[in-house]
Amino acid sequence: MLILFLRTAFVFVVAVFLMRVMGKRQIAQLQPYELVLAILMADIAAAPMGNDGIPLLDGIVPMLALVFLHTLITYLCMKSERLRRFIDGSAFPIVSGGRLRSETLDKLGITVSDLLEELRAAGYATIEDVHTAILETSGKMSVFNTAVPVPLILSGQIMPAHLKRVARDEAWLHCKLAGAGISAVADVALCQADENLRLVVYRKGEDEAAVVIEV
Numbered sequence: 166m167l168i169l170f171l172r173t174a175f176v177f178v179v180a181v182f183l184m185r186v187m188g189k190r191q192i193a194q195l196q197p198y199e200l201v202l203a204i205l206m207a208d209i210a211a212a213p214m215g216n217d218g219i220p221l222l223d224g225i226v227p228m229l230a231l232v233f234l235h236t237l238i239t240y241l242c243m244k245s246e247r248l249r250r251f252i253d254g255s256a257f258p259i260v261s262g263g264r265l266r267s268e269t270l271d272k273l274g275i276t277v278s279d280l281l282e283e284l285r286a287a288g289y290a291t292i293e294d295v296h297t298a299i300l301e302t303s304g305k306m307s308v309f310n311t312a313v314p315v316p317l318i319l320s321g322q323i324m325p326a327h328l329k330r331v332a333r334d335e336a337w338l339h340c341k342l343a344g345a346g347i348s349a350v351a352d353v354a355l356c357q358a359d360e361n362l363r364l365v366v367y368r369k370g371e372d373e374a375a376v377v378i379e380v
Contacts, residue, residue, distance in 0.1 A: 172221060173214045179225055180210045183232045196253045196302060198238060202231050244321040253302045255326075262312070273300060284308060314365070318356035321369070323377035331358050342366070345378050 183206070206228050213224035242249035257269050259280060270280065280298070287308040289295050297309045315327050323335055339350075341364055347353065355367040364378035 169214075169217055170216060175221065176224055177208050180206065180228065183228055186232055186236075198252055199235065202235050203339065206231050240329050243320060246319060246324065256302055257300045258297065259300055259306070260292060260295050260308075263296055265292055275300070280306075287320075312360040314357035314359050316355060316357050317364070318350060318353045318366075321351040321353055323350055332363060333358075333362070341378050344374050347376070 191222060194287065194336070209224055209227045209231070213219045213221050235293060242252055259266055259269055259273075260276070265280075267277075267279075270277065279294075283306040284290075284292065284298065287306070289308055289310070294310060294322050295308055296311050297313045299307045299313065301307055315331055317324055317327050317331070317338055317339060323338065325335070328334060328338065338356075342348070342350070342353070342356075345366065347368065352368055353366055354369045357365050359365075366376040366378065368376065
């Protein structure tokens with residue numbers, strides 16, 4: 166009995182440590198692949214806890230492999246926006262400019278009743294009170310009563326689909342950045358455009374102030 170207790174305590178400590186290594190996101194904020202990894206890790210950790218015939222290494226080594234995969238996927242997603250969209254998916258605007266995008270609801274398999282429930286939970290009684298509602302990649306819905314800036318550059322990578330949403334191209338974006346003294350997209354941590362195409366640019370580096378580029 167004491168051996169089983171010590172094995173359980175040891176596996177628990179290792180599992181908690183590895184989950185801390187993976188990050189501090191809440192369950193509701195986990196991406197699909199992160200949720201799968203968490204479930205697998207819980208299942209693997211339970212095996213040596215309940216069966217003293219299973220060597221501890223048979224539980225710990227697979228957990229280490231899962232943490233390695235999580236770290237690798239996270240790193241690759243930071244380097245490649247295309248891979249990040251493939252792994253995490255994309256955020257979808259459900260309500261845009263106060264208008265319901267029913268084709269997006271159908272594509273995502275969300276009913277109008279589901280949408281209204283989410284809006285009520287966010288404090289909005291009707292769709293008319295909402296300017297923008299976005300289904301995030303985590304499955305959470307973000308609701309705003311004002312226009313939401315569109316990210317055109319994320320972590321040094323241009324977002325072609327978002328440029329298309331604001332009816333502009335990469336040549337226009339490069340021209341705007343060059344006019345503000347920014348020659349390399351790779352130096353940009355974040356560039357957002359508001360509804361008037363006013364750009365707010367954050368260059369990489371903690372001490373860099375935002376650069377505002379008027380239309």
